Amino acid sequence: MKKSKVNQMTLCAILISMALVLSYMERFIPLQMVIPLPGIKLGLANVVTLMALFFLGQKSAFTILILRCILGSVFGGGISGLAFSMTGGIFAMSVMCIFKKCKGISVYGVSILGAAAHNIGQILVAILFMGSVYVIGYLPYLLIVSVFTGMATGSICRGVFRILKTNTQMIQNEK
Amino acid sequence: MERENKIRLSFCKGDAVVISFVIMLAILIGVVFWMKTGTEQGNIVVVYQEGEKIQELSLDKDTEVLIENYYTNKLIVRDKKVAIVESDCPGMDCVHSGAISGKGRSLVCLPNRVEIRIEGEVDSEVDFIVR
Structure with missing residues (x-):
């Protein structure tokens, strides 16, 4: 099932805009009221990243990620936001690329690893920005939270993939 | 190369391993960090x-x-x-x-x-x- 170039391009564009809308919408979810930690997000845009990774392949997924980060910083977030989202995103993407090949790990696991890697990337940027290694003190909290947010985005991905499964043969049949 | 993309949708053993790995990592970093800092009174x-x-x-x-x-x-x-x-x-x-x-x-x-x-x-x- 070879897709045409236009098809691929349009799909990429749709996914980018979806990711942008999702990352904007999740600002209205008051997650910080439950967990008072800086930079806590559900990471809904990760659903799109995962989708792109599985359905379009690594190259397109990377393109979508980078364009999403750049556009996201144009619409709000600024340069520092770009550094945070870009590093976090690239970390998450790389880790997910590696682990999606593992047979024993489902969408949940890949999504959790992505969320954890995203937080590690962001902490690294925070270390550079603050000029201090003490920011690492936040990492344990962020990692624990990423297990839960990763599960949440994982289950969303599962729902999305289930629906898309009827249209593709790419997803392994479940028992 | 993109043809072999297959993914499991249901929660499985590997995921439990992933979760415990992330939690262990968090605890490890936490313990190392808290041991290195805050033990003595600063001035x-x-x-x-x-x-x-x-x-x-x-x-x-x-x-x-x-x-x-x-x-x-x-x-x-x-x-x-x-x-x-x-x-x-x-x-x-x-x-x-x-x-x-x-x-x-x-x-x-x-x-x-x-x-x-x-x-x-x-x-x-x-x-x-x-x-």
């Missing part, structure tokens, strides 16, 4: 803004300081402890962090790019010299 409060030292306060003297950058943090030193008591930043995480007193502990206000760190004696600041 100097240092205020960093965007990585640069802008102010030094004594922990022994009770004071109140306003730190202005993108937002304003109100810092107070009392009973050999330091806390950010008021802030107009969006998350207010710095205020929720509470009071600290141990050497090496820090309060961070990321929106304001401010870090308040407790340090020991001035001469202990140099860890090593690179020639």
Whole structure:
């Protein structure tokens, strides 16, 4: 099932805009009221990243990620936001690329690893920005939270993939 | 190469391994971090803004300081402890962090790019010299 170039391009564009809308919408979810930690997000845009990774392949997924980060910083977030989202995103993407090949790990696991890697990337940027290694003190909290947010985005991905499964043969049949 | 993309949709053993790995990593980092810091009482409060030292306060003297950058943090030193008591930043995480007193502990206000760190004696600041 070879897709045409236009098809691929349009799909990429749709996914980018979806990711942008999702990352904007999740600002209205008051997650910080439950967990008072800086930079806590559900990471809904990760659903799109995962989708792109599985359905379009690594190259397109990377393109979508980078364009999403750049556009996201144009619409709000600024340069520092770009550094945070870009590093976090690239970390998450790389880790997910590696682990999606593992047979024993489902969408949940890949999504959790992505969320954890995203937080590690962001902490690294925070270390550079603050000029201090003490920011690492936040990492344990962020990692624990990423297990839960990763599960949440994982289950969303599962729902999305289930629906898309009827249209593709790419997803392994479940028992 | 994209043809072999297959993914499991149901929760499986590997996921449990992933979760325990992430939690273990968190605990490990936490333990190492807390062991390295905060075990001894510090005596100097240092205020960093965007990585640069802008102010030094004594922990022994009770004071109140306003730190202005993108937002304003109100810092107070009392009973050999330091806390950010008021802030107009969006998350207010710095205020929720509470009071600290141990050497090496820090309060961070990321929106304001401010870090308040407790340090020991001035001469202990140099860890090593690179020639």
